Amino acid sequence: MKKILFILNKYEIGGLEKVNMTIASSLGKEFSTTVYFQKSSENFSAVDKTIRFIIGKNNKVHFFKNPVLFMKAILTRKIQDKKNLIFNKVKSEIDFTNYDVVILNSEDILYASYIQQINPEVKIIWWVHNEYDIIMNRRLGDATNEVRNNLKFVDTVVTLTEFDKREFEDLHKNVVTIKNPLTINQGKVLSSLDSRVISFTSRLVFEQKGLDLLVQIAKKIEPGWKISVAGDGPDRQMFLQLIEKEKISDKFIFEGMLDKEALRLHYLNSSLFISTSRWEGFGLVITEAMSCGLPIISFDNKGPREILANGEFGILIEKYNIYDFVEKINYLISSKEYRRELANKSLERVKEYSLTKVTEEWKGIL
Structure with a gap:
């Protein structure tokens, strides 16, 4: 049996973690799958019996055992030096000779050469969860040469959109696009589209998720409608302060971090879904909302553009065009018929993201 x-x-209950766990669980019905968390987490519980879990020890304990590497990482602040330090801990916790396939997420591409040295026979897959520009120029900006070197040891690069596939093909000969699967049960019950609620699901960070843009939009939506926010994050308090400053607290409902059935109810209790992100590698929350029969409005960036097929299955708004965004929301508010039309398009499109379909695509590259 192949070991992955x-x-x-x-x-964390984030998109990257959810899709990894979902795919690992689905593949676990046919293969031996292990999920290794490099850091421990207080809220973790191994509820999925199809997956073997390995939980890493506290990084700080290991760091102080490697003072030279630790000081180098602190002084240079380079991501490669940080990854060198962390990988010393990783290899003490994982026996890479036990695995046939290793799937690295985003910045962990910088482990590829080390893993290949330990196990030359292993197949390495790099799963990229963000837009090309964000991962290469922001997240790994000071390690461009190291990324190119590590890509020599990668068998397949997996992107979430065709747009990013084309850009990564300049760096690697074997790039495939595999969509993220739905991570909540679709169910037979759909939104009635009757509530005066707009759903918004996001990690609460200003820069990427456009929380400042959301506040500007909220100020202009029709009276009586509210935005229900599911999620949490480091900028939560700043977000609340901005809402209070703008005197629109009555426009928001805060649900906190939701998962599984509670998250599904969040969508079912609303009549449309909006995304104000400045960038998205994919947009898992969009497909979640679509599966509950919600019409979608999103700023135009790579992930939503691919999901909505350039506007065929939802409304794409030019980046930062608050006026147009509000206009489209208010039109949907005024027309249940149009909400129903877009909801039907959502349900049609979301069939492309079934777990069965996506799992078969993953099996094809293992």
Whole structure:
């Protein structure tokens, strides 16, 4: 039986973690799958019996055992030096000779050469969860040469959109696009589209998720309608302060971090879904909302553009065009018929993201 290892940073209820766990569980019905979290997490519980879990020890304990590498990482602040330090801990916790396939997520591409040295026979897959520009120029900007070197040891690069596939093909000969699967149960019950609620699901960070843009939009939507926010994050308090400053607290409902059935109810209790992100590698929350029969409005960036097929299955708004965004929301608010039309398009499109379909695509590259 083929043995597959997924490497993640730590357990969180985020899109990257959810899709890894979902794919690992689905593949676990046919293969031996292990998920390794490099950091421990207080809220982790191994509920999926199809997956073997390995939880890494506290990084700080290991760092102080390697003072030279630790000081170099601190002084240079380069991501490669940080990854060199962390990989010393990783290899003490994982026996890479036990695995046939290792799946690295985003910045962990910088482990590829080390893993290949330990096990020359292993197949390495790099699963890229962000837009090309974000991952290469922001997240790995000071390690461009190291990324190119590590790509020599990667068998397949997996992107989430065709747009990013074309850009990564300049760096690697074997790039495939595999969509993220639905990570919530679709169910037979759909939104009635009757509530005066707009759903918004996101990690609460200003820069990427456009929380400042969301506040500007909220100020202009029709009276009586509210935005229900599911999610949490480091900018939560700043977000609340901005809402209070703008005197629109009555426009928001805060649900906190939701998962599984609670998240599905969040979508079912609303009549449309909006995304204000400045960039998205994919947009898992969009497909979640679509599966519950919601019409979608999103700023135009790579992930939503691919999901909505350039506007065929939802409304794409030019980046930062608040006026147009509000106009489209208010038109949907005024027309249940149009909400129903877009909801039907959502349900048609979301069939492309079934777990069965996506799992078969993954099996094809293992």
